[in-house]
Amino acid sequence: LPNKAFFKKDFFHAVKDVNFSIPQKSTIGLVGESGSGKSTLGKALAGLINYQGSVLYDGVNIDQLNSKESKSIKKDIQIVFQDPYGSLSPRMTVGEIVGEGLDVHFELTKKQKNERIADCLKAVEINPDDRFKYPHEFSGGQRQRVAIARSLILNPSFMILDEPTSALDRSIQIQVIELLKNIQTEYELTYLFISHDLKLVRSMSDYIFVMQNGLIVESGPAKQVFSNPEEDYTDKLLNAALRYSTV
Structure with missing residues (x-):
């Protein structure tokens, strides 16, 4: 994945030679x-x-799809970002934010759309009556729940969680993690959970991939990687993060 530095002509590879399945x-x-x-x-x-x-999703190379097929895949793969406030438009109500994708991917009546929005807000423990409020009227933890609902409403199978709790207080982090676990069970979701917080990762993950300089240097079942890491880098990473407390 080549990235170009600003005002420079050279390229570097942020991610290289990565090959894995989930x-x-x-x-x-x-x-x-x-x-x-x-x-x-x-x-x-x-x-x-x-x-x-190339990226293979359910055995299909998503780079070779036509626009209609690509649209369907994009609905099925959703991402939740680190900053819940920055990822939500301040000019839209929570209901508009959560339901925005429905107009792109589904043909629903206004009643059906409102019902879907209400159901998804309930799923993330937000009162559906609050759908007319704006993001700034919610706490950080509530805004992240709204961001999760926005992804969930499209009925995805795979959700990429990119540091979804790092901007939250510890007590709120734990609540959001429990919510994500419950949603995963109820909706049969697959997660890629990206985080620098190894305590949360250990409580959340079935498998661990360890990255260093754009490479996956170690992977395996979570219990195995945490209890018996094979790479020195992994060992140092775990010791630095888990030295003082456990989950």
Whole structure:
């Protein structure tokens, strides 16, 4: 995934030689130091940046799809970003934000659309009566729930969670993590959980991928990676993050 530096002619590869698969209905924890390529990889999978190589989704190469097929895949792959306030338009009500994608991907009556919006707000524990409010009227944790509802309303199978709790207080982080777990079970979702917080990753993930300098240097079942890491980099990363407390 070549990125061009501002005012420079040279390129560097933020992510390179990455090859992996994600089992359905599982959670992959993607960890690594800042700048290791975690978020770049997530954005590539979501189709938000250009890349060299291929992404196979349910056995289909998404780079070779026509516009109609690509639209369907984009509905099925959703991403939740780190900053819940920055990712929500301040000029739109919460109901408009959550329901925006419905007009693109579905043909619904106004009543059906409002019902879907209400159901998704309930799913993330937001009162549907608050759908006429604006993002600034909600707390950070509530705004992130709105962002989750916006993705959930399209009935995705795969959600990329890019540092979804890092901007939140610890107590709110735990609440959002529990919400994500409950939603995953209810909607049979597959997660790519990107985070630098290894305590949260350990509590959330079935498998772990460790990134360093754009490469996946270690991967395996979460219990195995946390209890018996094979790479020195992974060992140092875990020791630095988990030295003082456990989840």
